[in-house]
Amino acid sequence: MLDFIKKNIFIIIIFTITLFVGFLTFLTFIDKSFLELTQQNLQYLLITNIVLLVLLFGFIFFEIKKSIRNDIDKDGLSSNKKYITYFSLFTLIPSVLISIFSLFLFSFALEKYFDKKVTTVVNNSYELAKSYVEEVRNKIESDIILIAFDTNKSKNFLVNNNKEFVRFLKTQRLIRDVDEIHVIDENKKLITSTLDNLVNYVPPVDQALKMVLTDDRPLKIINAFENKSGAIMRLQNFDNKFLYVVKFLDKNISNYLTESQEAINFYYTVEEKSTGIKISFAIIYLIIVTLLLFLSITIAIRFSSRFFRSINNLMLASTAIGDGNLNSKVPEIKTDKDLEMLNKNFNSMIDKLKDTQEKLIINERHEAWGNLARKLAHEIKNPLTPIQLTIDRIKNKFADQIPQNDQENFKDNLKIINNQIKQIEKLVNQFSDFARMPKPILRENDLVNIFKDNIKLLNELDKSINIDFMFNNEKIILNCDNEQLSRVFFNLIKNSIESIHQRAEKESDFNKNISIDLNDYDDHIKVTMIDSGIGFGIFAANIKDILNPYFTTKKNGTGLGLSIVNKIINDHNGKIDFIPIDNGAKIEIRFNK
Structure with missing residues (x-):
């Protein structure tokens, strides 16, 4: 995943920027963006979207072309290219069809959203709410007239009895379904009120009182900010006394009215910019679909490449083997x-x-x-x-x-x-x-004992050389010919001793040592012999020649010893390797069980 992000970092950055600008364009069209909804801003945004889309398509095309060149062309398989083409088409065609269908569906849904019936319902809902508010606000005008009439008629009963005056006003408040009733003088001083806590009294504005002083008709006062409606009227039977009635509008109704107004404004803004919204939606959808197509095609290329590269490697290896090159191998790449x-x-x-x-x-x-x-x-x-x-x-x-x-x-x-x-x-x-090398007579024999017998015999012949023998099991059993393998091990150890003596003729300051490791594994037995002799010298580069009959490095050698050793080991389903090392020689023998 990290590797994919690193390889396509520019595409991811451009995709993110393009998607952000696309959403910004959409929000600007519906006037919900931090950018002001102007013709100039919309032009800038659309040009930016086009440029970013061209860059995005360019980078995606370049990356796909590079993937095809790196992952497909170098394999050279026509099947690989064919399946990539099929896979890309099967991804592209449904995506294009779905895109076209989605754009038509969105356009149709947007048009239905601005249908005449829907527009009528939207307008009527707002007008209904507005009419209700107006009705509530206008009702207070008739309420104050009725309250004033009853108050003027009851003047003799109320004028010198403040307690009864308050009870009368509270009764009127309940009957007329208003929130506050006050009696004030020409200076807006409170004479009588239905309020229990007079601190909450809010006098009318000066302008309203002045208008009532010159006109006996009731005056309606609307305070939309506080959702409050009021009315003020002169009490004819009271000297310079005024009736002041307050009605609070339900906050929910007021909020509903405000929200309705905002919704209508948004509705008409969207209707006006519907073409731009369709373009923004198409751009956003195109960006997302393009990225998904890029991802699907990239995954298809990677998957197909991994799959067909293994097949191609098998084909090349099998062709090489058919031509006789058994050194050919199939690269073990990470795949299925x-x-x-x-x-x-x-x-x-x-x-x-x-x-x-x-x-x-x-x-x-x-x-x-x-x-x-x-x-x-x-x-x-x-x-x-x-x-x-x-x-x-x-x-x-x-x-x-x-x-x-x-x-x-x-x-x-x-x-x-x-x-x-x-x-x-x-x-x-x-x-x-x-010439008369007999076929081995295979029986179960302990290799540990065979080695010990030969080491003991050679130690008796030459005690100047130290022979270290190590083994991982007390008994290591192999189905073999005891006499032939004893001859093999004797010859190899004897050769190591002679090699050490040849080195000793030239130098004396070195450890005369032969180490033998015998290890028993699940499927094979391995023998490793290392000596501190003269090594393979000039024959290290052509080490395999050492097994050829009549090839020898000794002055009086016949060149048959190691050939016989090799033949015996081969007859026992084994393999011997001669490995040049510094200051000595190393021999590895492997017997398959």
């Missing part, structure tokens, strides 16, 4: 679990195929060299016997005839010939051993 398992199994199959091929090549090579060794041994051994007999006959026949001073030289020459014959016989015997 099933495809990852397929890649691992394919690579495992290639490894097994390569091992099988190497074993076949080794067996064919050994068989060819074995046939050659058998013929050489036969051809060389046949004349050796008559040569040896001839040498013995010459010695017996001519020993007495050689002058005394040449006797010693004669015997030395015959000795040299005999030594050479013995060396040839030894070589012939090795040829015969190599």
Whole structure:
């Protein structure tokens, strides 16, 4: 997720800005924005929206093109491109159809919203509320006339009886359904009131009282800010006394009226700017749909690329294998679990195929060299016997005839010939051993004991070299030929000892050490041998040649020892690797169970 955000940070920023400007344009059209609803502001906003949309489309097109180039073109699979095209079309076509349908639906709904019937209802609702308020405010005018009439008629009863005057006014308040009734003088001084707490008395404005002084008709006073309506009228039967009546309008009704007025204003503002609102809605919808399309196409490209890249890698690897290149591997990239398992199994199959091929090549090579060794041994051994007999006959026949001073030289020459014959016989015997390598007789044997026996024997022959033997189980059982594996381990340890002696001829200050690790695992047994000898030297670069028959680095070597070792290990379903290291050599042997 973070990687996706980093790669598309510019698109996300432009999308956020474009969406913000789109909403700002919409709010400005309905006069709910912090920007003033003017023609100039709307023009600026629409131009900004167009520029941001062009930038957004440009970045999205560039990113999709880059994704196609990086994730699809380099794989070179036509199937990949085809499925990406299908997926994009199946995403694009429904989105476009839904967009068109949504825009038509929004336009239709907006038009229905401004239908003549709806407009009539809106206007009538406001007029109804306004008429009700006017009726309440006008009613106070008739109420004060009636209250004044009753008060004038009851003058004789009320004029000198303040308590009865107050009770009379309170009765009138209940009958006429008003909130306050006051009797005041020409200076607005309170004479009598229905208020229990006279502190709450609020006198009428001076202008109203002056108007009543010049005109005996009742005067209506409206205080919309305090939701209060009042009326003031002269009491004809009282000297310079005035009746002042107050009626409070219900706050809810007043709020409803204000809200109705605001709603009507908003309604007509939206109606007037309906075209602009449609454009704003289309812009916002286009922005969101574009982003969703970009996300869906990007996901499709990434998914398809991951899927088809694995298939493409398998195709390339299988083609290379078909051409005989068994070193080819399928890159184990992160993809679907099933495809990852397929890649691992394919690579495992290639490894097994390569091992099988190497074993076949080794067996064919050994068989060819074995046939050659058998013929050489036969051809060389046949004349050796008559040569040896001839040498013995010459010695017996001519020993007495050689002058005394040449006797010693004669015997030395015959000795040299005999030594050479013995060396040839030894070589012939090795040829015969190599040619007649028997098939292993497999039985369960303990490798720990095999190693211990060979180490004990070699320690007796040369005690100057330390041999460390470590193993992870007391018994490590392998189905093998005891005699052949004993020969393998003996030859390898003996080679390490000889390598250490060769190094000792050149330098003396080093640890003469051989370490052997024998480890038993679930599916295989691993042997690791490390010595501090001369190593592989100049043959480190072509280390595999060391296993070829008749290849040797020793002065008097035949080059058959490691070939025999390799053949025995291969016959035991194993593999040997020679690894060059600093100041020594390392050998790893793996036996599959």
